[in-house]
Amino acid sequence: MSKNVYLTTAIPYVNGAPHIGHAMDYLLADTYARYQKSLGNNVRFQAGTDEHGNKIFKKAKELNVPVQEYVDTNARKFQDFIKKLGVENTDFIRTSDKEHVRRCQEIWRRLSAHIYKNSYEGWYCEGCERFITEKEVEENGGICPDHQKPYEKLEEENYYLRISDFKAEIAQKIESGEMLVLPDFRKNEVLKLLEDTPDVSISRPTEHLSWGVPVPDDPSQVMYVWVDALANYITVLGYPEQDISDFWPAEVQFVGKDILRFHAIIWPAILLGLGLPLPKVLHSHGHILANGAKMSKSIGNVVDPLEVVERHGLTAFRYYFLRHCDTFLDSDFTWDDFERAYAGELANDLGNLVQRLATLCKKADLSGIKFETPKLDAEYKKLMDEFYSSRAFDVAWSKVQDVNKAIDGTKPWMIAKEGDQEKLEKVLKELVEQLLAANALIAPFLPDTSAKILSIFTAEKILPPEVPLFPKG
């Protein structure tokens, strides 16, 4: 019985190059998507780009290119990036799409009962073209460090979304698990934040923000990020003019821990305002640290994901970030660890295993064997269903290691020496089946490798690959 499964990833802001954090979103979602597909489910998998706002507008002006051209170029970079990661998304939405813009305006109209206009007064920097928090003003002594100009008090009109209309319902749905916030320890954090969340400003006057979705029926205002960006998850499905109930509510929405709050508070408020159900699961992953520190351009410890892919290929990249980086906690990346994982685990555990078992089969002239279809391990399935994919991957890997143990335990080369062909074939068949079972567990994580292994052992004649799966040195 196949069911529809919709999953989403956060849409990155296209003012920079794709980095490792974006990759985590995609990899986790892709792994889950492949897992669902292997269960026979019908998966719809959204990805996209967030393309409005001042930063992008200014950047384009700096580069002296039309804004649309600038975002087109950058959106393409992200699309290429996704392809390079082997991610099988079914949809790609860009917030500058005409259809998206039109749908956002319709969504705004439908939310109008919960939107009100109010004036906002705060410290503003002419150079930065943005409001500065009270705290920041204090820290900088009232003068913008970037522009050497004093902040000004400024008042402007904004539209606000009345979060307070929905707080109780959101809290109830988070508490009850109707919208499951993962990992568990983030749940309290989010509930606390929710209590203190004021109504949120969702527009800017055009003189402060021009590159965005115009607020319907008010040419003086442009939508500020929230409705525009968050709505992508449903506009991509064709909301509001299409019936999206086949795929909405989403099975799971993948976000980084830094943007969980928006997805757990503002996004549900929008959905409730539209009379739509909330996503079943909000999945927030940890961040990747570099040598124990937060990656940052100013420190200069940013790890370029494409450089990592280049080192030992995509499989090694997926392997490292899906297994050694905890799904929910922050994890450290170092090149040493990465090298160790490649040589010590991919090459020695799995690559070598394929090599030795295929060689044993070849020497025994094993052919024409019907292998049984493997069943999913229960512990693995449980972890995958709980979205703890790094742990599920651990389980899968332990099954790989079990095959190495089993080969040492059964010693097929001894049986071959004794000349008992019947026993040898039986033993090898069982070993291959054990490997194929482990291989099936690996498939969502390392699809290419898994496919190669399957083709090696289900071929007419089993032969070791001419080039090892994971060459060393």
Next chain:
RNA sequence: CGCGGGGUAGAGCAGCCUGGUAGCUCGUUUGGCUCAUAACCAAAAGGUCGUUGGUUCAAAUCCAACCCCCGCAACCA
């Protein structure tokens, strides 16, 4: 007194909710094997479970106080 997470073998983590001989992966040491990418398998060493006090027959686990680290604001998931 802002909110939250954490401090368990050299490293990364589990165990804590529902107290009862301290566990996993990697690394280290030793032994075995030879089918295999000098790969694989087995065994061993290594911990006063942040500190102090309390509850208890019994505390990594429950309670209290304290110390330290990291997020919540910024180019950044």
